[in-house]
Amino acid sequence: MEPVFQAIIIVVIAAAAAATVYKTVPGMSLLLSMAAALLALFLCIGLLEPLAAALGVSVLELMQGEPVVNRNRSANLLRSKLYVCPLCGNVLHATGQAVVSCCGITLPPLDISEADDADEHHQLTLERVEDELFVTIHHPMTKDHHISFIACLTGDKLQLVKLYPEGDASCRFKITGAGVLYFYCNRHGLMKAPDLRTATRCTPPQKIHLREPDERDREQVIAYREEFLALGSRMDGTSALDQFDDFDAWLAQIRKLTDPRTTPAGLVPATEYLALDEHERLVGMTNLRHHLNDYLLTYGGHIGYSVRPSERKNGYASQMLCMTLEKAKERGISKVRICCDHYNIASAKTIQSNGGVLEDEMFDSSDGMLTQRYWIENR
Numbered sequence: 001m002e003p004v005f006q007a008i009i010i011v012v013i014a015a016a017a018a019a020t021v022y023k024t025v026p027g028m029s030l031l032l033s034m035a036a037a038l039l040a041l042f043l044c045i046g047l048l049e050p051l052a053a054a055l056g057v058s059v060l061e062l063m064q065g066e067p068v069v070n071r072n073r074s075a076n077l078l079r080s081k082l083y084v085c086p087l088c089g090n091v092l093h094a095t096g097q098a099v100v101s102c103c104g105i106t107l108p109p110l111d112i113s114e115a116d117d118a119d120e121h122h123q124l125t126l127e128r129v130e131d132e133l134f135v136t137i138h139h140p141m142t143k144d145h146h147i148s149f150i151a152c153l154t155g156d157k158l159q160l161v162k163l164y165p166e167g168d169a170s171c172r173f174k175i176t177g178a179g180v181l182y183f184y185c186n187r188h189g190l191m192k193a194p195d196l197r198t199a200t201r202c203t204p205p206q207k208i209h210l211r212e213p214d215e216r217d218r219e220q221v222i223a224y225r226e227e228f229l230a231l232g233s234r235m236d237g238t239s240a241l242d243q244f245d246d247f248d249a250w251l252a253q254i255r256k257l258t259d260p261r262t263t264p265a266g267l268v269p270a271t272e273y274l275a276l277d278e279h280e281r282l283v284g285m286t287n288l289r290h291h292l293n294d295y296l297l298t299y300g301g302h303i304g305y306s307v308r309p310s311e312r313k314n315g316y317a318s319q320m321l322c323m324t325l326e327k328a329k330e331r332g333i334s335k336v337r338i339c340c341d342h343y344n345i346a347s348a349k350t351i352q353s354n355g356g357v358l359e360d361e362m363f364d365s366s367d368g369m370l371t372q373r374y375w376i377e378n379r
Helices: 003-024 030-046 048-055 059-064 215-231 247-257 294-300 316-330 345-353
Strands: 081-084 091-094 123-129 132-138 147-153 158-162 170-174 180-185 189-192 209-211 270-276 282-289 303-307 335-341 357-364 369-377
Touching: 081 147, 081 180, 091 158, 123 180, 132 147, 158 170, 170 345, 209 316, 215 247, 215 270, 215 282, 247 270, 270 316, 282 316, 294 335, 294 357, 294 369, 303 316, 316 335, 316 345, 335 345, 345 369
Parallel strands: none
Antiparallel strands: 081 091, 123 132, 132 170, 147 158, 147 180, 180 189, 209 270, 270 282, 282 303, 335 369, 357 369
């Protein structure tokens, strides 16, 4: 029974009880009759919880008049139920039918056996590297429309990665046998990915090189920007490229930033680099700040970088960071601060593979994210 209908029934019962009292008790006003009826009703409601406890059921089951029975006694994870809170985004998992509530509301189960197949608006790229599966969903990641989580279920194991707006709709899983991949769109609900056996074997990454951008990169930079904007993905290490509709204005800005004398107040001198593969295709961008201010020391770091969404999971991030560290060494930066969001596991692994040592985590009030802060000895 839906809560709204339960509320209506309670109101109807209270009204009926008030009318009965009004008619049967001489001299009692209608207002007093309603108050007496409501008091009696609230006393009855107060007995629901101890009565439910005595019967060994939940209050919801007591009010519905039927128990919630878990028929998945063997706890087969492929018959799991998932629950998503529409208010806070909390994701909960049960191996069978259960009564689950969050933020004061009862959550309906998401039955994985009834999940829709991924459609043309929710396309995935699956890549297999040894015993790991890299998953990328080509989907917007805005606050209004995003992928909430990706889950990989096998008969005895659940791997679930929580995703966040303005982050990347990508993750990696350890492959432990046959399984099914699910993901949840906050607008379109639970969906099922193609068979994991369709995952392609990832080829070794091409070698890349770094150079500063110039006028010949106009078309590539514009296409790079559009690819990020289409997915609602963050463009770290691009000198705020997302804020520039005009390539020439962006190029002029990054050239100003290379010289301390022309660097705008509040910013620090920095050098922007394009990461280009062997065919001169733009696969990423990286930004080296020449020194730190208070904000960069706390949250931003010396280096920011991003990899083109269509080129992720190809090993470019690690190459880009390694090469940018060499650029930092040339400038005499012997200890490099670098940061990433707490949930960005791929970026954290990239930093650690280049010698990053985690110092601590700080809450960034500007974007509401928990930031991991690393140091890299760069001698």
